[in-house]
Amino acid sequence: MIRTVLLAASLSALTLAASAFAADKPLRIGYVFAMANAPALIADKEGFYKQEGLDVDLKALGDGPVIQQALAAGELDVAYVGTPPVYQWYSRGLKSTILAKVNYGQAAVMVSDKSPITTLQDLKGKKLAGVKKGSGMDVLLRGYVLKDKAGLNPDQDLNIIDMPPGNMNAALERGIVDAAFSWEPFVSQAELRGTARVLFDVNQALPQYPWYVVIALPKTLQERPDDVVKLLRAHRKAVAFLNEHPDEANRIIADAFRLEPVQGPGGTTISPEQIVARARTRLGWSAELKPADLAFIQRLMNDSKALGFMDVDMSPAQLVDTSYLEKASH
Missing domain, CATH: 3.40.190.10 (Periplasmic binding protein-like II)
Structure with a gap:
């Protein structure tokens, strides 16, 4: 009995030590380099991660499959990525959890x-x-x-x-x-x-169809739950900034993507900020995952199976957990 108690205490101490060690390291965030993932950029540029006391290592990557490979290799903790690669890799064993929405449209x-x-x-x-x-x-x-x-x-x-x-x-x-x-x-x-x-x-x-989402690995959720909530609080702040300060946000986006002015058909010069403003007519930002979003994700899952990209039936309930986002609203 005493040995069992001591063993349980030792395991608990090891778990706490592992969590403390993980929390000392930057939270490694990968995102698909797309304008729709602007909340990741805004949270970094406006200091929202730092406001939450979060040290991050933010990396821009090319596409969803590349991000899934990085997650599988243990090179990322959290990612901003399109939903299909998340559930496709989930069906193959990489059990990521969808925590929040990033954007709609694009x-x-x-x-x-x-x-x-x-x-x-x-x-x-x-x-x-x-x-x-x-x-x-x-x-x-x-x-x-x-x-x-x-x-x-x-x-x-x-x-x-x-x-x-x-x-x-x-x-x-x-x-x-x-x-x-x-x-x-x-x-x-x-x-x-x-x-x-x-x-x-x-x-x-498909008005306001959801696209990019925030995901985390089970290991991240287990070892760094407080940091995940901090991340999502910063994410909420970034989405609010994009919606409440469009002109300033457009300048940040234009600079981050190194957009060049373009010459219009009439010879007029169109500024990078104007390009971003036009892009906003096709996309927007929101953190909330609503029933209509989950229905769209189900549609994508059905299409992926029909197209042969995965061989099992899946539902959003298997990999969506909004409890961390709810905690981040307080």
């Missing part, structure tokens, strides 16, 4: 301003620039845009070319592709330059 199909294409159905037989197969945006493109809205088979009816979004506008202008499925600020840059037009705006078809 994506659109673009064509050249000189293109004869007028409907999604016209993409049949064409070349379309997309992103890495199986990524969040790819699931949205193949499942919702092409299969549901256009009635096209994404593997047979057109040629989807994997391309960095930063290269898509040039590829459209040069005729390398007939269309591109991209996000902000790239959509607004091309639109304001007058070299491309929006063929299909996802946010008009």
Whole structure:
């Protein structure tokens, strides 16, 4: 009996020591380098992490699958990422937890301003620039845009070319592709330059559809629950700043993404801040995960299974936990 008590006390002490050691290290945060993930930037630039007494190591990464790989390798504790890679990797054993929403909206199909294409159905037989197969945006493109809205088979009816979004506008202008499925600020840059037009705006078809979310590993939640709450409190502050101080936030975003002025079709110069302001017509920010958001995530899960990106049925209830976000509201 005494030995059991001593063993339990020793294990408890080891757990507390491990938690204290983890808390001494920076919270490693990865985020997909997209304008929609601006809350991560704002929280850093405006000092919201520091206000919460949180030391962070913030890293910008290319896409959701890359972030999932970094989480699996133990290189990140928390991430701002699109939902599909989260549940796809969850189905394979990487049990991340979705804690909060980051944004809604962002994506659109673009064509050249000189293109004869007028409907999604016209993409049949064409070349379309997309992103890495199986990524969040790819699931949205193949499942919702092409299969549901256009009635096209994404593997047979057109040629989807994997391309960095930063290269898509040039590829459209040069005729390398007939269309591109991209996000902000790239959509607004091309639109304001007058070299491309929006063929299909996802946010008009699915108003305020959720996209990026904040996730954490079980180890992070177990060892650093207080830091997770601090992170989400900083996240809430950043979302509020974006919504309450748009002009200042636009300047921070334009600077972080090193946006250059663009020349409009009439020869007018359009500032980086104006590009961000246009992008805001397609996206916005919110931390709350609402029932409609969970329904959309379920739709993405169904599409991922139908597209062969995972082989099990899943529901948002398996990986969503908003209790930390609720604590961060106090």
